[in-house]
Amino acid sequence: MNIKSLLLGSAAALIAVSGARAADAVVVAEPEPAEYVKICDVYGAGYFYIPGTETCLRIGGYIRYDASFGDGGRVLDGRTATDVQDGDVQDTWKKNARFALKTWTGQETELGTLKTYTETRFNYPNGGPSSVSLNFAWIQLGGLRVGKDESVYDSFIGYAGNVVQDTIIPYGIKDTNLISYYFDAGNGFSAVVSLEEGSGAIGTIDSYVPHVVGGVKYNGDWGAITGVVAYDSNYEEVAGKVRLDVNATKELTLFVMAGYGTDDNLSDASNAIPANGVGFYKPWTGNFAVWGGGTYKFNSKTAFNAQVSYTDAKDFAVAANVAYTIVPGYTITGEVDYYDNFDADDSDAIGGIVRFQRSF
Helix, strand or coil, X not given: CCHHHXXXXXXXXXXXXXXXXXXXXXXXXXXXXXXXXXXXXXXXXXXXXXXXXXXXXXXXXXXXXXXXXXXXXXXXXXXXXXXXXXXXXXXXXXXXXXXXXXEEEEEEECCEEEEEEEEXXXXXXXXXXXXXXXXXXXXXXXXXXXXXXXXXXXXXXXXXXXXXXXXXXXXXXXXXXXXXXXXXXCCCEEEEEEEECCCCCXXXXXXXXXXXXXXXXXXXXXXXEEEEEEEECCXXXXXXXXXXXXXXXXXXXXXXXXEEECCCCCCCCCCCXXXXXXXXXXXXXXXXXXXXXXXXXXXXXXXXXXXXXXXXCCEEEEEEEEEEEEECCEEEEEEEEEEEECCCCCCCEEEEEEEEEEXX
């Protein structure tokens, strides 16, 4: 056999072996198309469609660290003006770390927008122990809302300014289960009615009769005017608040809010649970109280906030702070707070708080 015949035979053998191996080759399956999360911009920034549904979801929250000092730190403990009069004040720092997790959902239905909102707070105060609270968990279809919420007596009319300690003189007790209905006329007018359970020893209803709250509001380019009224079914008393908000300039916004409540039954010492003159919808001392203040924005990062409050029981309080946004989503606030009762000796208290908050 010559060399040429040998080479041709080897080549034929290699081709035959290669063909046999090619017949046994593994076939790689085509990858399935990836299902990417779709942005949902119907309800605002941050929403996305839950895959496979028409429901839009947003997840957010904040991490907060508070450090209070002086007598003003009593507010973080939930203490009252009476505690300060009795000398129950703070001699050291009071600190609290919090993580708040929030969720929002939205979906369009034949009966209107179906929405939910939840907020869970995880707190770690000085030395512990940690605590967890469910602050919001409600469902709303159209204008009808049910679940755990803040009383519309507070949320509908608005809070007492942008200060940290806005309840040195309290204007409402927020936590409640409720059934409420919101109506928006579309021309600036809106209204709400709410049946509420209340909370706490004096606030939780003790019969089948709920607390009843109603409110009306008008919003314009200049600001807003709002009124709310509440019936306390436990003590059969009525309280109400009116509020005026004014957009004075592009940088300056102002507000004033006044509250009045009856307290004959709240002051009755023969009640099974004595209320000592204050109730779920009239938590201030005396019959009337007033809060006023505003916000001035120096620039896009820095704002000055202030609040002054007073009751006809001669409780007086001032809170003022400067809030500085270091970068978007991260704000540091330094605040000074003052309290006094003009009829009580040695009742004045002064202190403050520094807050670090990262919102997302």
